[in-house]
Amino acid sequence: MKLTQADFQERRDRLAEEMGPHGIAIIATSAVAMRNRDADYKFRADSSFFYLTGFAEPEAVAVIETFESIDEGYTYSLFCRERNRDLEIWNGYRAGVDGAVDEYEADEAYAIDLLDQEIIEKLLNKQKLFYRIGQQAEFDARVSQWIAEADAQQRRGNGSPAHVIQLDRLLDEMRLHKSAKEIELMQIAANISSEAHIRAMQTVKPDMMEYALEAELNYIFGQNGCVPAYNSIVGGGANGCILHYVENDQVLKDGDLVLIDAACEYQLYAADITRTFPINGKFSPEQKALYEVVLKAQLAAIDAVQVGNSYKEPHHVAVRILMQGLLDLGLMQGDLDQIIKSERFNQFYMHGTGHWLGMDVHDVGSYKAEGDWRNYEAGMVVTIEPGLYIAPDDETVDVKWRGIGIRIEDDVVATAEGPLVLTKNVVKSVTDIEALMATAS
Ligand code: GLY
Ligand code: MN
Numbered sequence: 029m030k031l032t033q034a035d036f037q038e039r040r041d042r043l044a045e046e047m048g049p050h051g052i053a054i055i056a057t058s059a060v061a062m063r064n065r066d067a068d069y070k071f072r073a074d075s076s077f078f079y080l081t082g083f084a085e086p087e088a089v090a091v092i093e094t095f096e097s098i099d100e101g102y103t104y105s106l107f108c109r110e111r112n113r114d115l116e117i118w119n120g121y122r123a124g125v126d127g128a129v130d131e132y133e134a135d136e137a138y139a140i141d142l143l144d145q146e147i148i149e150k151l152l153n154k155q156k157l158f159y160r161i162g163q164q165a166e167f168d169a170r171v172s173q174w175i176a177e178a179d180a181q182q183r184r185g186n187g188s189p190a191h192v193i194q195l196d197r198l199l200d201e202m203r204l205h206k207s208a209k210e211i212e213l214m215q216i217a218a219n220i221s222s223e224a225h226i227r228a229m230q231t232v233k234p235d236m237m238e239y240a241l242e243a244e245l246n247y248i249f250g251q252n253g254c255v256p257a258y259n260s261i262v263g264g265g266a267n268g269c270i271l272h273y274v275e276n277d278q279v280l281k282d283g284d285l286v287l288i289d290a291a292c293e294y295q296l297y298a299a300d301i302t303r304t305f306p307i308n309g310k311f312s313p314e315q316k317a318l319y320e321v322v323l324k325a326q327l328a329a330i331d332a333v334q335v336g337n338s339y340k341e342p343h344h345v346a347v348r349i350l351m352q353g354l355l356d357l358g359l360m361q362g363d364l365d366q367i368i369k370s371e372r373f374n375q376f377y378m379h380g381t382g383h384w385l386g387m388d389v390h391d392v393g394s395y396k397a398e399g400d401w402r403n404y405e406a407g408m409v410v411t412i413e414p415g416l417y418i419a420p421d422d423e424t425v426d427v428k429w430r431g432i433g434i435r436i437e438d439d440v441v442a443t444a445e446g447p448l449v450l451t452k453n454v455v456k457s458v459t460d461i462e463a464l465m466a467t468a469s
């Protein structure tokens with residue numbers, strides 16, 4: 029399964045339509061990031077740039093221009109690296125300007141070195157500039173320079189666009205609503221990531237290092253040509269209480285849980301999965317009691333991902349169940365409504381219940397519309413990830429509960445038929461986890 033040029037073109041068509049007449053949109057891909065001297069991070073295209081172009085090479089800028097009337101269509105220009113035999117021997121194939129036209133269906137293509145020169149002509153006398161302000165400081169400075177250069181021509185009757193519009197508002201909204209094909213890609217990312225979690229459950233052993241377990245996940249990602257969609261969290265015991273723990277350098281101890289938050293991206297579409305399971309294959313009574321509370325909250329929250337429901341509904345549902353569970357187990361005292369109103373739940377549950385998911389793990393898209401949390405629409409994808417984190421030094425609870433961190437996270441599509449869970453392949457009930465781990469060699 030691959031997106032085709034027809035998919036990227038359809039997206040550009042929609043963007044041009046939204047821009048209306050006399051507009052110009054300028055979209056740059058990511059800058060290459062240096063890791064340390066002479067060693068770059070592997071390049072990963074900017075999600076919104078790739079969304080519109082399908083072009084994965086570095087140093088590229090797309091320009092979309094509309095004219096007098098939207099019926100005249102639009103021009104799509106791609107500025108990219110030129111072919112270069114010597115550099116291609118060192119760094120690999122480049123599409124070049126011919127490839128930009130032939131393979132990527134640009135109407136016009138230019139060497140990236142000509143951008144400063146060519147863009148001024150394109151900017152002149154457009155009414156609206158659509159630009160992703162605030163993404164890359166250096167590129168922002170270049171755009172400001174181009175505007176100044178265009179305005180320097182005012183006495184010749186020229187000038188820069190009167191309106192500068194935040195392009196991300198349009199692109200984010202497009203990306204928030206996933207097509208059937210995008211959901212298919214996300215399903216593949218979810219399937220590979222699920223396989224990785226299952227492998228982790230099957231291979232974990234007491235005294236293993238956290239990074240060795242991370243390597244088991246990476247093995248499955250790599251075998252499928254994928255990379256992690258974000259830094260993997262593999263936290264044994266109390267490390268599971270550190271929300272963004274990524275050191276993964278401690279010993280996994282017999283009797284502890286391990287919390288794994290890890291997933292891959294497939295063709296630039298991410299999954300995001302968390303599972304928490306016992307390192308020795310069997311939950312202790314306290315671990316099981318808290319786990320059952322989180323699972324109950326998670327299942328109910330997933331069920332609240334219904335078209336027409338508020339984005340926040342799963343969070344409200346989850347918080348109520350988590351806190352009732354803690355009251356029942358004696359970790360909290362008082363009145364449930366009061367605990368929720370005063371936000372005392374922050375002691376044990378200090379993050380939201382999810383976020384949009386797509387090409388970016390924390391995907392784009394506004395969460396509110398006209399001041400209120402927006403409602404789920406078919407094709408929106410959200411994570412549902414409640415948890416409970418009992419700090420190792422929390423003296424308000426009995427010592428037996430301390431240092432237990434649990435999160436369960438799945439990826440859910442809102443559909444007209446109800447929530448569709450992309451990550452359902454990874455077991456999550458106590459019985460299923462223990463059964464799977466018991467069969468591991
Ligand atoms: N893995 C990042 C998150 O769950 O938000
Ligand atoms: Mn998440």
Ligand code: MN
Nearest residue numbers: 289300301437
């Ligand atoms: Mn996650």
